[in-house]
Amino acid sequence: MCPSRGRPRLFNLERPLLLFILAACSASAAPSNADLIQYLGGKATGQSLKTPAYTLTLLANDEKVLVSYSYDGAMKEVGWMAMGCGTAMTDADIVVCWPNKDGSWTLSHRSAPSTVMPTLIGTANKDTADSSGSLKIVRKLSSSSQTDSPAVVTFERPLKLGSSYKGKGDAYQLQRAINQPLIYAYGAKNPGESAQDADLVQHALDAMGGTYLDLSASFSSSSSTIDPPLTPVRGGSGAGSTTAASSENGPTTEASAATSSATASSAGLTVPASTSGSSAAAGGAAASTTGSSTTSSAAGLMTYSNLIFIHAVCAGTAWVIFAPCGALCARYARGPPGTTVTRFPWHFDV
Structure with a gap:
């Protein structure tokens, strides 16, 4: 018997083990900006906001929006994370996500008539899609192990929801424009079940707030998170407008004078009385106008x-x-x- 025959057999054992370790390391890595952009076809606009609850990223192309929640902790430590389109909890289009013990995520699409626990829109199901059939979890851009840290869940939705959508309010239709009103919250208690209509324990007052998003802002693989604006900001650009030099700390894009004028006169943020204790960070951008264009400049004074x-x-x-x-x-x-x-x-x- 040739004594060297045992070596290839040992190598055959080492190779699967090595591949398993590499796969495990790859799976635990949080999706990067580049991963999100690639999923949208290689080009996207939007922003990443560092809220007191979690990091919220919204990126868009001409057809759909990718939304990613990133919690600074292990997946097993997450209670629930939520974002709503609107200026206040009442009639906001709310999407709640929480992890389950099997490594999956529940996507719960809800609305509320006031500052009460939001209830499900549509009929519950056990799929990765929401109850309205409009949103779905992107598994390859979401954590799947209880030890994954940061814990990330990503879902996609159409830029414009269909006419059959049964949500309330008028803020759920997103646009690739500045000052999209959003609310966010984090609950420390996990529902403990995967049902989309499971009961939720209320969030703490220092883990919620309201903000505004520029879904038209230039975004690249090197873009960093910014403080969430507490009031509407000036500047930004509409989809299809000429883009000026970009900045990692906020939008520095060019818009028409009409867009800037409409932005300057937009209403301020309204927060429910029961949630006025928000510790949301505030940010803004000053704008300078030249001719028919407006260019946003340094961050405003209203930061946390x-x-x-x-x-x-x-x-x-x-x-x-x-x-x-x-x-x-x-x-x-x-x-x-x-x-x-x-x-x-x-x-x-x-």
Whole structure:
């Protein structure tokens, strides 16, 4: 017997093991910007927003939109993640996703008449598609192992939902334009079942909020996440307009003066009273107009970090300057010792 015959047999055992390890490593890797863009045919517009709940990415081509939720933790730690098209929870078009123990994801398409638990749109099913048949999970762009971190779920939807869609409100029809109103939320408690109409435990107030998305912004494999704008921003571009130099921190695209004018007059964000404790970061972009075009520039003042800084400055000024001055004024208003001070009533009769 040739002594070298045992070596090929050992190699035959090592090769499948190596392939298994490589496949496992590949499966645990979160989808990149390039993966999302490739799925849409190699070119897309949109943005990636770093919300307090999770990272939300929406990319679009002329026909469909790819939506990706990325939670900074393992798949087994995820409760539920949700996004809604609209300025408030009432009548928003809401998509909730949560992981199951078998490595699958549930896609639950819902709506709510007020700030109550959203209920299912259509009839529940056990497919990767939602109950309306308009949305579906993209498995190859979603996590599938309980240890995958970050935990990512991606689904696709048409840019324009069909006439048979039974959702409420008017914000569910997306456009490749600036200032698409969105809400988002995260619930720490997993429903514990895969049924699309499963009950949801309410999210915390610091894990929800509202924002605006520029679905026309230039997007590439090197684009980074940005702070979610709390109010409508100026600038951006409509689909098909000429694109100027792009920026990783926000849209720097060219739009018509009419689009800019409409954007500047758009209504502000409305958040339900029960969710006013949102800690959503805020961002914006200033715009400069030249001729018939508008180009967005640096981020605006209304960012979460700037608000914290302004609050600290105002609080410090109040305690260091105004509080001592108020005490001194009260002391000297009494006059010298033994002086009688006339005290006036808090109201006057007319």
